[in-house]
Amino acid sequence: MALLCALLSSCAHTLTVSGRIPTPLIEPLPVSIGFIRPVDFSTHIHREKLPRGGGDWTIELGALQNAFFETLFDALFQGVQPMEIAGCGAGDEGRGVVASCPDGFVRLSLLEYAFLPPELSGLQFFSASTKYQVELLDAGGMVLDTWVVVGYGKNEGGGFQSTEALNAATVEAIRDAGARVALEWPKQGNVRTWLDLIGVKNDPKPIM
Template identity: 30%
Template sequence: MVRRRVDASPGGVVNLSSHPDVRNTGVPRVLSGRGLWLAAAVALLAGCASAARVEVASQFPTPLVEPLPVRAAVYYEDALRQFAHSETIPQHSQWEFELGQASLSLFRPLFGALFQQVETLERAPQPGEIPHVDLIIAPRLERFEFDIPRHRDSRFAEVWMQYRLFVYAPDGTPIAEWPVTGYGKSAASGTLPRAALHDAAVRAMREAGATISVRFASQPDVRNWLQENRHAPHAAQNGDG
């Protein structure tokens, strides 16, 4: 998929209060006769030019997993907090996604359930700055792709995304780096399936969250670290999935 950042034009708001044609009645004279047609045409063109916006907003559930006996600190970098994706589907439509807040809504309860103790860092820590934790985690959303039904036989809007979890020791030593993917699809209708794309994005995020909560402890580097540091999870705990 082609990624392109598009600066959307502001939403066509015109202040008519100072216009000479606006009389005391409050009815602008410009909106009569030919002007009405002109305004309609401009509005139509503006509508065609602006991108369809999907602001992913959802409350994600807290995973039902036994917490690992680990004290963790999580740093959400600005790129994750403000993640946006713009893309134009040639000869079809233009889309803008905002996933920053949704990612935070996904990770906060997730890490809260996954570790015995969690704190959120406001800035990137210096090596050795927070020695009272066992792990530092920095998630990143590094890929986002989507598709909408464009053929008669296709019925689903689809979203695919990839987070990457960076896991460090408090002294800054890298422990693990784990790409986690999520996929979601949702039945779409209409030419601009905004709701279906939103639903598909939420599903993809839920899948990524599910994978992290079930398989974090079984990642080879994480598992080795847990064993070496005697934080190994109990039997039947998360990590054996």
């Protein structure tokens, strides 16, 4: 009976993604932004039932991705204000809008999270991907640029180490996306135009 219980419970996997949150070693852009996230960004839970006996998976990645991008944006911009909506117009008091209007707004949302265990991929590792949308809005709330970035991670492991391996792959996928946001997003054409308009010198450097 104990063995049966153990076998049944092994079909349901619950993972709260956790990992180290590095402080990026980058020069901040001399601008202030309002940082907007969907309300469920910090509580996002991915639920999926895998085919061929892969089990039911519940993956809580909201807390880590929220803390990760807060740290990233704090390093990427000189000033960051968490906000609920874009715009600095009258009547916005009480909705997260502060008295000093930032230079622009960045709206970050998770479009998709996906993972693949070794049993389904035929490879020897767990792989995970995160797809984020980064929207740039000017001080008036008009969308200037929409950029989608996909982060990818993988980690060898399986069997009894499946949750640890998936955790590591997911953290790597978030880090990968974050690295591309830090290094590539400021070089996007519309972003550079916006930076030029508000008087920021942003020399593009080739991506390594």
